[in-house]
Amino acid sequence: MPIITISRGTFSGGQSLAECIAQKLGYRCLGREVLVEAARQYGVSDEKLSDALTKRPGILEYLTRERKHYLACIRAALCKEAKEGNLVYHGHAGHLLLRGVPDVLRVRVVANMEFRIRALTDHHNVTREQAMQYIKKMDEGRVRWTKFLYHADWQDPALYDVVINLDHMSLSGACETVCHIANMEQFKATSKWQKAMDDLALSSHLIAIVANDKNISGNVEIEADGGVVTIRGTVESLFDADKVRMIVRKEPGVKDIDSQMRVRLVGVPADAIPWEG
Amino acid sequence: MAVLFISRGTVSGVQILIDCLREHTGVKCLSREDLVKEISQYGDWATTVVEQLSKSTSAYDHFSRIRRPYIVLMRQALLEKIREDNTVYYGFSGHLLVPRLKHFVRVRIIAPLGLRVPMTMERLKCDEESAREYIRESDDHQVRWARFMYGRDIRDSALYDMNINLGHLTMKAVCGILEHLLLEDDLHASVELKAQVEQLFLATNVEAALVVDSRTRELEIDANVENGSIHLNGPYLEDANLEVVMGIARSVDGVGKVEYIPGYASQYRLEEHEEKYRSQLPV
Numbered sequence: 206m207p208i209i210t211i212s213r214g215t216f217s218g219g220q221s222l223a224e225c226i227a228q229k230l231g232y233r234c235l236g237r238e239v240l241v242e243a244a245r246q247y248g249v250s251d252e253k254l255s256d257a258l259t260k261r262p263g264i265l266e267y268l269t270r271e272r273k274h275y276l277a278c279i280r281a282a283l284c285k286e287a288k289e290g291n292l293v294y295h296g297h298a299g300h301l302l303l304r305g306v307p308d309v310l311r312v313r314v315v316a317n318m319e320f321r322i323r324a325l326t327d328h329h330n331v332t333r334e335q336a337m338q339y340i341k342k343m344d345e346g347r348v349r350w351t352k353f354l355y356h357a358d359w360q361d362p363a364l365y366d367v368v369i370n371l372d373h374m375s376l377s378g379a380c381e382t383v384c385h386i387a388n389m390e391q392f393k394a395t396s397k398w399q400k401a402m403d404d405l406a407l408s409s410h411l412i413a414i415v416a417n418d419k420n421i422s423g424n425v426e427i428e429a430d431g432g433v434v435t436i437r438g439t440v441e442s443l444f445d446a447d448k449v450r451m452i453v454r455k456e457p458g459v460k461d462i463d464s465q466m467r468v469r470l471v472g473v474p475a476d477a478i479p480w481e482g
Numbered sequence: 483m484a485v486l487f488i489s490r491g492t493v494s495g496v497q498i499l500i501d502c503l504r505e506h507t508g509v510k511c512l513s514r515e516d517l518v519k520e521i522s523q524y525g526d527w528a529t530t531v532v533e534q535l536s537k538s539t540s541a542y543d544h545f546s547r548i549r550r551p552y553i554v555l556m557r558q559a560l561l562e563k564i565r566e567d568n569t570v571y572y573g574f575s576g577h578l579l580v581p582r583l584k585h586f587v588r589v590r591i592i593a594p595l596g597l598r599v600p601m602t603m604e605r606l607k608c609d610e611e612s613a614r615e616y617i618r619e620s621d622d623h624q625v626r627w628a629r630f631m632y633g634r635d636i637r638d639s640a641l642y643d644m645n646i647n648l649g650h651l652t653m654k655a656v657c658g659i660l661e662h663l664l665l666e667d668d669l670h671a672s673v674e675l676k677a678q679v680e681q682l683f684l685a686t687n688v689e690a691a692l693v694v695d696s697r698t699r700e701l702e703i704d705a706n707v708e709n710g711s712i713h714l715n716g717p718y719l720e721d722a723n724l725e726v727v728m729g730i731a732r733s734v735d736g737v738g739k740v741e742y743i744p745g746y747a748s749q750y751r752l753e754e755h756e757e758k759y760r761s762q763l764p765v
Contacts, residue, residue: 311650315640360639363592367659368645373582378668382644385662391655 207290207394207402208306209387210299212359213314215343216324218371222314223295225380230387232291235283239296243282247413254279274416276302276354281413284406290394297347300364301355306401308392312383313365317372404429407458415452421445425466427453432460439469483509483568484585484669486660487577489636492620493602494593495648496572502657503570507664512563514573520559524694527552549631550702551693553579558690561683567671568664574624577642578632583678585671587663590642591656594649681707688712688731697726705731711739718744 209226213219220236227234237255244251257275280302286292287303300311316324318337325336351359362368367386369379386392407429415425423440434453440446446466453459486509490496500511518528530548557579563569567585571577577588595617602613628636639645644663646656663669671679688705692698701723703716712731719727724742731740 313639313645317640362590362639362645363594363647363649365645366647366650368639368642370640370643372640373584373588373643375668378666381666381668382659382662386651386655386659389655389658391652 207292207308207392207398208287208299208303209293209310209312209383210303211293211295211312211314212298212300212365213295214316214321214347215340216321217314217316218320218324218376219314220295221376222312222369222371222379222383223293225376226383226387227293229380229384230291230293232293233286234293234295235286236294236296239283239286239294240279242286243278246282247278247417249275249278249417272354274413277409277412277416280409281406284402284409288402288406298351301351301357303405304355306398306405308395308398310383310387310392311365311367313362313368314379315368315370315372320372400431403458404431407432407434407456411453411456411459414456415449418448418452421448423449423466423469425449429458432458433463434459434461435463435465437465439467441469443468483664483671484587484666485564485567485671486570486664487586487588488570488572488591488660489575489577489588489642490572490591491593491598491624492617493598493605494591495597495601495653496591498653499591499657499660500570500572502653503660503664506657506661509664510563510566510569512560512569512571512573514576516563517556517559517573517576520562521552521555524551524555527555547700551699553631554686554689554693558683558686561679561686565676565679565683567676570660570664575628575632575634575636578628578634578636581682583675585669585675587644587669588642589660589663590636590639590645592645592647592649594647597648684734684736685712687734688714688737691730691734692727695730697723698730701727703727711741712737714740714742715745716742 209223209232211219211223211226213222223236224234226232240251240254243249243254254275257272257279283294283296283299283302287294300309300313303309318340321340322333322336325331325340326333329336331339348359351357357364367383369382371379374382408427411427411429411434412425415421415427421440422442423438423445425436425438425440428435428437436449436453440449446464446468449466450462450464453462488496488499503509504511521527527548530552556576560571560576560579564571577586580586595614598617599610599613602608602616603610606613606616608616625636628634634641646659648656651659685705685707689703692701692703692705701716701719703714706713706715714727714731716727719742728740728742731737
């Protein structure tokens, strides 16, 4: 079985469920560790990465690409771990970060507000009122950033394969059920899965390192298909386009480059220049 | 074994799942039509309630008067069928007829339009546009139905113990998941749970006896079993009316002591049951 992602609200019991599944199936269990690894690998502070996943977007953020850069770093770190399969990821937005990878078992855990308030007040010195406000604020933030980045409703059950309500089902029962699903034939690793995972790992790594280079100005999208890398988007100069290609070319796993970048001229809309680098 | 309540949209491939489950587990499968057949002996409540729902809101008063008999009689028919557990009910929102019990597992099957449209076209022998329109109208009807009947939005994933998406999982896989839920130890119908179902069934039998009798139909009297006796909860009554109510309640099989407590109860006690259930849950 390749990957299980657990999506959950704050204090919904998702982490305990993830740990139980991982232990039962003998898989690795990752959450925040992926952020730490992303921070280490790409030299970004883990607070900034954490904010990128949890903080709701501000008005001006619609004009910046900073958050997309941070998400690429996180996705690249997650893909690096996920490539080997047998992983339970309970960090934020696993199902969206691994979008497009087939046969990832996408689980969402929900629990009623009372359950969540009790879970929070039992472990932290906060009042009931504070707990409720905190949970509402976190949920609202997640709904907003999922809409902002993925144009999807985080709470929409259609985004997941199964949604489990811990309000009624016990943790052990839910754990048993997810393990049962994970062992089904449909979720065995296939060559199709491996290729999709490799492609996503390479493209997100390339996006992260290009965005990490402060000397390059522009907005670049990168896709990988079996080692062939297609670069699209807009850069500020031919020099920037060259730099992007140079960075991409020297990375392991890149066999060929299909460069379709455009150069933006000041005062001229990017799509008015049919230039290919 | 557990009792599964499967809720789904129109033409979501659930019949295939039901056939698969029946074949693999020998489970008893019930549709809404099975229950409607049962309650038709007391009058045509099911047709009347559906007709009223499609009328304008000015008919709401009348609708609310037929809603309670419909709910009580459907609940009675449902409880009678699921007393022996090992059952799957696949009506649209049947899980809202009964309170939460540990072995009542409420599952929602979500199917993407890409799957539902071709199935609808095949079933109705129509073009794609008509199929989409049919699905949209039927889904809308179901949402309105549950809102009017039970005051709930059936699209809310928190109403279910599990939502399963057919968009990614194969029918075979979903059948396997449901089979697993039926046999899951954690959801097994224990002796205590079965006793709770029996109590609920007895109380519903009393409520049903009161709604089928034209003298007491509109009194909205709730019944509850407490310490082996029936507690009735309803409006303040004149002595003569009270005698009629007590007489009807005592005539129900299995009823011993009956006590009448005047005062309005919560809506069909479902919320009350839920609160009681929630307070017993471990965090």
